Amino acid sequence: MSLMNLFRRSSAGSATAARDRLQILLAHERASINGADFLPQLQREILEVIRKYVQVDDQRVQVKLDSDKNLSVLEVNIELPAVTDRRAAR
Amino acid sequence: MAKVIVVTSGKGGVGKTTTSAAFATGLALRGYKTVVIDFDVGLRNVDLIMGCERRVVFDFINVINGDAKLHQALIKDKRVENLSILATSQTRDKDALTEDGVRRVIGELGPMFDYIVCDSPAGIERGAHLAMYFADEAIVVANAEVSSVRDADRMIGLLTSKSRKAEQGKPMPQHLLLTRYDAERVERGEMLKVEDVQEILAVPLLGIIPECPSVLQASNIGQPVVMDEKSPAGKAYRESIGRLLGEETEISIPRAGKRGLFGRLLRRTA
Numbered sequence: 001m002s003l004m005n006l007f008r009r010s011s012a013g014s015a016t017a018a019r020d021r022l023q024i025l026l027a028h029e030r031a032s033i034n035g036a037d038f039l040p041q042l043q044r045e046i047l048e049v050i051r052k053y054v055q056v057d058d059q060r061v062q063v064k065l066d067s068d069k070n071l072s073v074l075e076v077n078i079e080l081p082a083v084t085d086r087r088a089a090r
Numbered sequence: 091m092a093k094v095i096v097v098t099s100g101k102g103g104v105g106k107t108t109t110s111a112a113f114a115t116g117l118a119l120r121g122y123k124t125v126v127i128d129f130d131v132g133l134r135n136v137d138l139i140m141g142c143e144r145r146v147v148f149d150f151i152n153v154i155n156g157d158a159k160l161h162q163a164l165i166k167d168k169r170v171e172n173l174s175i176l177a178t179s180q181t182r183d184k185d186a187l188t189e190d191g192v193r194r195v196i197g198e199l200g201p202m203f204d205y206i207v208c209d210s211p212a213g214i215e216r217g218a219h220l221a222m223y224f225a226d227e228a229i230v231v232a233n234a235e236v237s238s239v240r241d242a243d244r245m246i247g248l249l250t251s252k253s254r255k256a257e258q259g260k261p262m263p264q265h266l267l268l269t270r271y272d273a274e275r276v277e278r279g280e281m282l283k284v285e286d287v288q289e290i291l292a293v294p295l296l297g298i299i300p301e302c303p304s305v306l307q308a309s310n311i312g313q314p315v316v317m318d319e320k321s322p323a324g325k326a327y328r329e330s331i332g333r334l335l336g337e338e339t340e341i342s343i344p345r346a347g348k349r350g351l352f353g354r355l356l357r358r359t360a
Contacts, residue, residue, distance in 0.1 A: 015279045018236050019286045026243050026290060 031065055039063055046076060054080055092125075092203040094196060095334075096225035098249075100241030102212030104233045105269035108305055109327075110209035111139040112316040113229070116331040118173035119316070122204040125164065127195075128178035129221035130211035131187050137177040140167065141312025151179035154191030160198050169317070174203075184216065192220045214248060223254050227263045229334075230293060233270045234282035242266070243291055265296035267330060272301045274346035284343055297330030299323050300344040 043063040050056055060079040065072060097110040107130075114126035127150060128136035137143040142165050148158035153176075167173035176195075179186060199206055210221035222228060228249050232242035246264060255262045268287060275281040288295050304321035308314060316331070318324040322344070329339055 015276070015282050015286070018282050019290070022236055022239055022290050025240065029240075029243070030247065 091200045092206045094206045094225045095227050096208040096222040097229045098210035098222055098245050099231040100245040101238045104231050104238050106231050107135050107139050107209055109231050110207050111314040112327040114207040115314040116316040117205050118170045123172045124205040125174040125203050126207040127176040128209050129217045131178050131217055132182055134178040136209050139309050140175050142175055146177045149177045149179045151186045153195055187220055196224050229265050229267050231267050231269055234287055264293045266293040267296045269299040270301045271298050273344040277346045296333055297326055299326045
């Protein structure tokens with residue numbers, strides 16, 4: 001009996017693991033696939049505008065779209081160079 | 091005007107062609123004039139599953155290219171009245187299938203039939219895109235397995251954004267068909283449950299086709315499994331076709347035999 005339970009529990013985990021992995025993965029993929037069309041372009045344009053005023057590196061701008069059932073959040077993260085660094089560079 | 095139904099999945103080997111053949115044959119058996127079109131250019135198989143592989147003279151691509159008339163390429167099934175097959179070409183030319191060509195052929199088939207079943211190739215390339223583009227409804231075939239569910243999810247996304255109906259801002263009705271369902275493995279917790287797949291994909295369930303030796307037997311002899319009166323898979327297909335036509339029958343989730351060989355033998359004689 002206990003051996004049976006042990007066997008059941010170990011295999012019961014795998015279908016549950018499949019479900020959990022899929023739920024996380026698909027939530028992520030749906031958001032990225034739906035947003036993939038315009039996000040890179042948006043990122044480039046934001047970068048161009050910022051560059052008019054401040055020198056920033058390509059890698060320092062991150063654009064992320066998170067979608068929930070009734071809410072989408074566009075997160076733009078721009079890392080400006082430190083003020084002291086700029087003075088040092090001059 | 092015919093209703094165009096695409097059978098698609100993203101992933102290969104889940105049972106698209108078996109399903110296309112079953113639905114086309116089942117619809118014809120109910121009296122609807124039906125044609126099944128093979129969109130898997132280069133790897134045609136609908137002809138084989140339908141048992142008409144030796145009768146293919148002209149195909150879908152010949153018609154698209156204007157090398158043959160549609161009536162020359164349409165193969166009438168010898169067993170089932172109202173059923174025709176439009177086989178595809180074995181060409182390796184990826185560009186053989188064109189959007190204009192497909193539109194023309196579907197437009198010409200429209201007044202001749204009640205249902206046009208489009209058997210999609212695996213993947214999301216041109217063949218798969220064109221198989222679903224002109225569809226009025228979609229059957230998304232999936233197995234209770236991670237890669238199949240993920241690919242089905244991707245297909246559902248494409249159907250809702252890249253099909254003609256979607257581009258026109260119209261809803262694209264979709265149905266989920268769970269195939270190769272192994273009740274024993276589900277009960278052992280090795281395979282995703284119906285509820286799990288349904289919850290993840292969020293598309294109405296059309297039916298559950300049990301994993302069944304009769305499917306291989308049917309393809310061996312080139313007779314769609316839906317014609318097999320004794321097969322559990324055939325029965326599940328017939329019920330699913332009924333639901334597609336609007337019948338409100340309860341979807342029975344296949345159950346494993348009680349326990350062991352004895353249980354199963356007893357069940358069979360009961």
